[in-house]
Amino acid sequence: MxxxxxxxxxxxxxxxxxxxxxxxxxxxxxxxxxxxxxxxxxxxxxxxxxxxxxxxxxxxxxxxxxxxxxxxxxxxxxxxxxxxxxxxxxxxxxxxxxxxxxxxxxxGWDLDALELFDPSPEPSAEALMQDALAAEAAALAVSGVSQVSDAAAGYGIHRVHLAATNGFSGGYARSSRSTSCVAISGEGTGMERDYDGDSRTFQADLRDAEEIGRKAGERAVEQVGARQPATGSFPVLFDERISSSLIGHLLAASNGAAIARGASWLQDCLGEQVLPEHLSLIEDPHRPRISGSRPFDAEGLATRRRAIVENGVLTGWTLDLASARKLGMTSTGNAARGVSGPPSPSNWNLSLTQGTQSRADLLRDMGTGLLVTSMIGSTINPNTGDYSRGASGFWVENGEITHPVNECTIAGNLRDMLKRIIPANDARPYLSRVVPSVLIEGMTLAGN
Missing domain, CATH: 3.30.2290.10 (PmbA/TldD superfamily)
Incomplete structure (x- = not known):
């Protein structure tokens, strides 16, 4: 049975x-x-x-x-x-x-309101294959695409139940449906790659497979002819695809486990300004159909909406029970865990205040600088916030994209960088981390 x-x-x-x-x-x-x-x-x-x-x-x-x-x-x-x-x-x-x-x-919680599980029938392997084939064909149809290294589709469901001798017992089911494509342009040492993909809780929300493939192909072709940019101090625009990594560094530094260890560049910043005054960073674990939503945390505490940063000011740490006890505080209901380790603090859905300008507006106003669309590697000093990452993207002259660039490094200090961010208005609202493109002026760029 x-x-x-x-x-x-x-x-x-x-x-x-x-x-x-x-x-x-x-x-x-x-x-x-x-x-x-x-x-x-x-x-x-x-x-x-x-x-x-x-x-x-x-x-x-x-x-x-x-x-x-x-x-x-x-x-x-x-x-x-x-x-x-x-x-x-x-x-x-x-x-x-x-x-x-x-x-x-x-x-008590309302699972129906969270819409974590899609009740529609599970897709067949044939249906998934047709999505992957459609994405691949659409990418190959883009002029300049030489091959598709990966076209895939998937579906999954999982049920989780937590119970404890203190009387807690609760569980929920979650579903996911995805399509992705990685396209390659050029030949030999001049090959460039890029991707597109989508993952949703409800199958009906998933973007069209042909659109995903076409976008992957177009992005790969745009990278052809990339070269190193100049070295110097320039404004850098972080594309919406990768801008959430900046907020991720802030979240890591405000994690209660890091604070309790004394290993955070935000250690003494509680109640101080960490973002521009008009920006807030909101955590909301109750957004319907979003992958980061959940009714309770891994210790049976209620999850809740909270402002991690409000009007630029850091309001609190992200805490589970253990880190809260170490710091003499109260858990924020942010415990997460797998089956083989103890709970630890983790963030759920995040949204950064969006700006009033489009990405094109920020590009126009930045003059000469770098639009970053991809990053590799990471050297982040957790104690000082010193930041250095490999990047590629597009060079901007007089507010217009002129050519693709690669093999460069962008550097700065997160404490200073985050206070200077200028957000666009292009964040995708269905992601777990809703962060728009972000412009930061005066960053150090190392190229040729």
């Missing part, structure tokens, strides 16, 4: 109690996925996977241990619990570990 994730999680808790655990929580993730890749107008690879992953965390006082498995047979659950308790007896004490108090737990 097939057991649900909820039933397995409760059986894990029962086994933990019998093995001698004083407290425990269990997470069960059950899911399936199918992916298809094509090349040269024919199927190259198809894969379907199904499985259940289990994680059990047990406590003996302030000692904890975690075990995981992909086997949900009753005898395996018993062995997991016994092994976890034995490990906990040998573990060092952690004064900040432990489950949430019962009064901290959330008890």
């Amino acid at each position: 097939t057991r649900t994730p909820e039933e397995i999680s409760q059986q894990l808790l029962d086994a933990a109690r019998l093995a001698g655990a004083e407290a425990a929580d269990a997470i069960v993730i059950d899911g399936s996925s199918v992916s298809v890749e094509v090349r040269g107008g024919a199927l190259e690879h198809a894969e379907r996977s199904e499985g259940t992953d289990l994680g059990l965390r047990v406590f003996l006082g302030k000692q904890q241990a975690i075990v995981s498995s992909s086997d949900s047979r009753p005898e395996t659950l018993t062995a997991m619990a016994e092994r976890a308790v034995a490990m906990a007896r040998e573990a060092p004490e952690d004064p900040f570990t432990g489950l949430a108090a019962s009064e901290e737990l959330t008890g």
